[in-house]
Amino acid sequence: MLQPILRSLHVYPLKSVQGDAPAEADVQPWGLAGDRRWMLVDGEGRQVTQRPQPRLALVRARPQAGGAIALTAPGQEPLTVSVPDPVRTVPVEVWQDKVEAVPADEAAQAWFRSYLDTEVTLVHLDDPAVRRPIDPEFARPGETVSFADGFPLLLTTVSSLDALNSLIAQGDHADEGPLPMNRFRPNAVVEGTAPWAEDDWSRIAIGDVAFRVAKPCARCVVTTTDQDTGARGKEPLRTLARHRNHDAALLFGQNLVPERPGTVRVGDTVRILE
Numbered sequence: 001m002l003q004p005i006l007r008s009l010h011v012y013p014l015k016s017v018q019g020d021a022p023a024e025a026d027v028q029p030w031g032l033a034g035d036r037r038w039m040l041v042d043g044e045g046r047q048v049t050q051r052p053q054p055r056l057a058l059v060r061a062r063p064q065a066g067g068a069i070a071l072t073a074p075g076q077e078p079l080t081v082s083v084p085d086p087v088r089t090v091p092v093e094v095w096q097d098k099v100e101a102v103p104a105d106e107a108a109q110a111w112f113r114s115y116l117d118t119e120v121t122l123v124h125l126d127d128p129a130v131r132r133p134i135d136p137e138f139a140r141p142g143e144t145v146s147f148a149d150g151f152p153l154l155l156t157t158v159s160s161l162d163a164l165n166s167l168i169a170q171g172d173h174a175d176e177g178p179l180p181m182n183r184f185r186p187n188a189v190v191e192g193t194a195p196w197a198e199d200d201w202s203r204i205a206i207g208d209v210a211f212r213v214a215k216p217c218a219r220c221v222v223t224t225t226d227q228d229t230g231a232r233g234k235e236p237l238r239t240l241a242r243h244r245n246h247d248a249a250l251l252f253g254q255n256l257v258p259e260r261p262g263t264v265r266v267g268d269t270v271r272i273l274e
Contacts, residue, residue, distance in 0.1 A: 151255035163195035207268035
C-alpha cells in the first residue's frame with residue numbers, strides 16, 4: 001500500500017508572484033502563515049494577477065520577519081516592504097469579495113508601477129480573522145481566508161501531475177510538456193498516492209493537522225504561464241478540457257480548509273481520514 005507523504009510546502013506572500021518553499025509552516029485558520037497576505041489592485045481596487053499581467057511570474061516575494069516582504073524582479077532594484085500600520089484601510093475586490101486592506105508605502109507603489117508600467121497599488125491584509133469569509137456554500141460559520149483565490153490551502157499530488165503530463169504528451173501540444181508543478185501554485189504537494197486519488201478525499205491529516213477537503217480547484221490561464229519566463233502556451237488547459245472537465249470547470253488539485261491550527265513539515269505522513 002502506498003504511504004503518502006508531504007513532499008513540499010509553498011508560501012506565496014504576495015498573490016500571483018513567486019514565493020518560498022519552507023521546510024515547515026504554521027497552519028492558521030485562513031491558510032499557511034504569511035501566505036497571500038499581500039495583493040496588487042488596479043485603479044478600481046480589483047485584484048491584479050498573472051491573468052492580465054503574466055510578467056508578475058518573474059517577481060519574487062520572500063517572507064521577512066514581522067510579515068515584511070523582500071521583492072526582486074528583472075530590471076528593478078531589490079526592495080523590502082514593511083507591514084504598513086493599519087491606520088487607514090481601502091476597499092479592494094478579490095473574486096467579487098469586498099475586503100478592507102491597508103495600502104503599502106509609496107516606495108512599494110512606485111516599484112510596482114515602474115515594473116508593470118500601469119497604475120497599481122500594493123495592499124496588505126491586516127486582519128485575516130475577520131476580513132474575508134470563505135464562500136458559505138463550502139464553509140462553516142466564522143471560517144475566513146486570505147487573499148488566496150477562495151480557500152486557505154491548495155493541495156496537489158505528484159502522481160496526478162505525472163498522469164496529466166502523460167496525457168499532454170499524447171496531445172496536439174506535446175512539445176509544451178512535461179509541465180512543472182509550479183504552474184499550479186500549490187501550497188502542499190503530496191507524493192505516494194495513485195493518480196487522481198485526491199478526487200475521493202473528504203478529510204485528510206498532514207502530520208497532526210486535519211483538513212477538510214472543500215472542493216476541487218478549477219484552473220485558469222495562469223497554468224499556461226511559464227513561471228520562469230512569463231511566456232504563455234496552450235497547456236495544461238487544452239488537456240484538462242479533454243480529460244478533467246466538469247461542468248466547464250477544468251480541475252486539478254483540491255482546496256483545503258484547516259480544522260485546527262498546527263504545524264506541517266516536509267516529510268510528514270499524509271493520512272486519508274474520510
